[in-house]
Amino acid sequence: MRIKQNVFSGERPRVASPISREYEAQIAENCDLSRGHLRALKNNARIENLTETGDVQSLYLWKKSGDDEWIAHTSALDFCRSPLAGEAHDRVYYAGLDEPRVLSTSNLSVPFDFSTDYYKLGVPAPTAAIDSLTGYSGGGSGYRAYIYTYVVKLGTTDAEEGSNSTIAEISDYTSGDVTLGGFTAPPTGRSIGKIRIYRTASSSSGVAEFLFVGEFDTAGVDFSSYTFTDNVSDADLGEAFACENWSVPPTTLSGLIAPDGGSLAGFVGNRVYVSEPYLPHAWPYSYPVDGTIIGLGHIGNTIVVLTDESIYLMSGQADALSTQKIPGRYPCSSKASIVSCENGVFFASPEGIVLVTLDGPTLYSYEYFTQQQYSDNYSPSAIRAAFYNGQYIAFHNNGAFAINTRDQSMVRLSAPLDAAAPHISLSDSRLYFVYKDVEGVNAIYEFADDDAEDYMQYRYRSKEYILPGMSNFSAVRVIRDVSEFQAINTEAFESGADGVVNGEEVNAGVINGDGTARTYLGVMFRLYGDGILLHEQEITDDQPFRLPADNLYRRCYYELSGDTPIDEVAIATSMEELDAA
Secondary structure (H helix, E strand, O other), rough: OOOEEOOOOOEEOOOOOOOOOOOOOEEEEOOEEOOOOOOEEEEEEEEOOOOOOOOOOOEEOOOOOOOEEEEEEEOOEEEEOOOOOOOOOOOEEEEOOOEEEEOOOOOOOOOOOOOOOEEEEEOOOOOOOEEEEOOEEEEEEEEEEEEEEEEEEOOOOEEOOOOOOOOEEEEEEOOOOOOEEHHHOOOOOOEEEEEEEEEEOOOOOOOOEEEEEEEEEEEOOOOOEEEEEEOOOOHHHOOOOOOOOOOOOOOEEEEOOEEEEEEEOOEEEEEEOOOOOOOOOOOEEEEEOOOOEEEEEOOOOEEEEEEOOOOEEEEOOOOOOOOOOEOOOOOOOOHHEEEOOOOOOEEEEEOOOOEEEEEEEEEEEHHHOHHHHHHHHOOHHHHHEEOOOOOOEEEEEOOEEEEEEEOEEEEEEEEOOOOOEEEOOEEEEEEHHHHHHOOEEEEEEEEOOOOOOOOOEEEEEEEOEEEEEEOOOOEEEEEOHHHHHHHHHHHHHOOOOOEOOOEEOOOOOOOOOOOOOOOOOEEEEEEEEOOOOEEEEOHHHHOOOEEEOOOOOOEEEEEEEOOOOEEEEEEEEEOHHHHOO
């Protein structure tokens, strides 16, 4: 009789272990099973300390020209990169504070200060019309109407234009220049640096439209006395005004996302707000749903609206989105659990992890755990998630787990219990999070750092095997893959310093590190019979070894712990059976 395992998969707690698949585990912790063999995950690497001392809820890496900036905050913020192709100012849009805001390389201090280096998102319309129109010859029947707008300037670039003021009219125009006065000064905090003026002219169809007259910079202007002279003939008027109803987003906008198609979207209460495509400062559209919105995701250019009751899909052009309510009750438990990815939109519900696609929702975690297991062990309302390397990784109050969508396996992670603010950097697809150490210092860590030379300690407990009768296994062989670790050990031994490799401290700042130079190649093997530990032995080579002969049991499983890759485990009732075909 022999047990042989050379394919290793993750956990499926929903299924009683004796009837699980041969290659599934009771416990798979810190395991990389992506190649079918048992590997340890690379260790988490400490990137840098933060000055923020509170409980961090948000983390973002602003990739920009020059030095990159880490942003950490105690509020739940939503960040989106600019949807504009060829973005010249590295703009990032975010919501969750007093109003939606924009970061831009044109508004930076040295050093960067997140609390001040921003401007408010959106360009408001002037609050009053031009109140003085003079200098022209009157008495005729000519008609002119004027409006003006504010323009955001980023450096020397006219970047964003807002909606118009109310109309100022002349109904007796005959001829001459018109002097305009009484402009309203723009509000502060929005990087407004210019005013544009438009006036009516009759089109070939006889329809009046506002055409560009001129503009002036607002810097240094005394608005109590400033005047602008319109001496432009009808033939020389410029482009038509195109920014009508380009309102600013609500100050309490939340859940900011960037679906495909160039628009941004967010929500307030039960209403979804959408910007003009590729004009993220202009927010003329909104659409209501039933229930209170918890958060948003997207599948391509389809907005997935997750509420405390149901799921809605919004699709189409920004100015005419159609809303489809998905049948069934699918409440969202945690805004921080929402992840938009290649598979669709994942989120935590009271019943489990749900995946929404254009075909509808499915309870994705059904194959892995029951609703009771989920609610007892994974604190659904506290899940903070990210999609990393094909995995939905969920940090919760009791640790973390990862569901691999490519090989349909689940592993648990020995992440710090209070790991916070998971963030995927879009530029390098790496996963970062914040952890507060025992000294109360918040620091940024990279999850399973690809560049790390050390590994987490895995723990792998096999399925439970029910034997034909009371039995006793007598021989074991564990085959390791030591090729990578032999090189690491050689370097460590040749360094001649305890805890140092090439002059650098090993495991410095790594959560799972112990601060001393470690040698690899060893694995701890344990055999359990009827729930009792029967044998424990460190494996340092691939040679078979014998088990005690004085135990009889009906049920058994084995456990491996360490950081060395494992290709195969064989357990048999005799040495000869280990090599049986």
